Amino acid sequence: MFFAVLFIGAGVFAAAFLYRDYQHLDKLRAEKMVLSKRHDALVEESSKREAQLENLQGNPEYIESVIRTKLNYAKEGELIFRFER
Secondary structure (H helix, E strand, O other): OHHHHHHHHHHHHHHHHHHHHHHHHHHHHHHHHHHHHHHHHHHHHHHHHHHHHHHHHHOHHHHHHHHHHHOOOOOOOOOOOOOOO
């Protein structure tokens, strides 16, 4: 009888620790999923920026479009109309 109670007590004690460890593992899996999605988004953003850098280094039409849109430059004789939003 003593060994049965001791065995059940040890089982409950072990189950409590295993449950705590399982919760921690589940939390780590969820965190890994979030970080994996963030990593994928950062890889995609990095590839877009590399493509933009390549265009800025060797594509004169792209450079001109960036200068015109972001810096609001115009060619000589052109008029720029700005509308308030």
